[in-house]
Amino acid sequence: MLTIILGFATSLVYGFADFFGAIGSRKIKPVTVTMVSGFVGLIFVCLVGLSMGASFSSGVWFWGTIAGLSSAVGLSALYAALAIGPISILSPLSAVVSAIVPMLVGFFIGERFSALGFVALGVILLAVFLVGFVPGDDVHLPTPRALILSIVAGTGIGVVLIAIDQAPGDSGLGPVIIVRAVAALSLALFLVLSLVRKSTDTPKPAPAKRFWLAVALAGIFDGSANILFLLASREGSLTVVAVLTALYPLGTIILARIFLKERLAKSQMAGILLALGGSALLAIA
Numbered sequence: 001m002l003t004i005i006l007g008f009a010t011s012l013v014y015g016f017a018d019f020f021g022a023i024g025s026r027k028i029k030p031v032t033v034t035m036v037s038g039f040v041g042l043i044f045v046c047l048v049g050l051s052m053g054a055s056f057s058s059g060v061w062f063w064g065t066i067a068g069l070s071s072a073v074g075l076s077a078l079y080a081a082l083a084i085g086p087i088s089i090l091s092p093l094s095a096v097v098s099a100i101v102p103m104l105v106g107f108f109i110g111e112r113f114s115a116l117g118f119v120a121l122g123v124i125l126l127a128v129f130l131v132g133f134v135p136g137d138d139v140h141l142p143t144p145r146a147l148i149l150s151i152v153a154g155t156g157i158g159v160v161l162i163a164i165d166q167a168p169g170d171s172g173l174g175p176v177i178i179v180r181a182v183a184a185l186s187l188a189l190f191l192v193l194s195l196v197r198k199s200t201d202t203p204k205p206a207p208a209k210r211f212w213l214a215v216a217l218a219g220i221f222d223g224s225a226n227i228l229f230l231l232a233s234r235e236g237s238l239t240v241v242a243v244l245t246a247l248y249p250l251g252t253i254i255l256a257r258i259f260l261k262e263r264l265a266k267s268q269m270a271g272i273l274l275a276l277g278g279s280a281l282l283a284i285a
Contacts (some may be wrong), residue, residue: 006232014257015255024037024214034076037187053171056174057171064176064182068180071157078094081146085146099246102158102238128243129271
């Protein structure tokens, strides 16, 4: 039961991070948002690590580095895919892939479920797609390039979850700290190279402070979600936690409903109900 609660909480907090990241990206370049929020998240998890502890064995460095590089690649691919669109198809697709990749690894390492458990996982995967899908008259089929980028994004995020799960269980927050550091430094290097290439561009007005606050909140929530996932994966099954984590669009649409007064589509409402029902089934399976 604790695994279900932690996994569901992870998805919500990841969604909160995406919401504030999206707000910041309205006035700040997405790669800058990702980099700055990454460093804020790094500082946050380091501070939390002072109380929860952290160790850095070779295994922590190995899996943390894999997760950090995968995070940088996955997020970059996700932003690129969503920029091409349509978001209503590519966002849930990447979320579903991010769940399926750890599921396959979990099955390979020996995780097994009852028939009811598999039904629950299937229901939640369907909920993931419905929660992220926003139907509309202007929805068009994605291009092959957008589909590939979306699959790469989901695979990258899935590898992050696998790598964090595989890190030594007695390492405290060590894996999360390495993930944040490697991802932030990778994106910082990419940003520096981008600025060098575009050094002749006309400077743009500085964004308002509230947008930088949104970026900072995105980093704090993202770091919190990393910690919650680490705790959840150590408590229970990688497959269960990964599938629940893929519900992260739910956290985004909840905050969009509260702060931006956005209405939920009927398909999203159905997805939320399925997510709750699937989680309840998973708890008793």
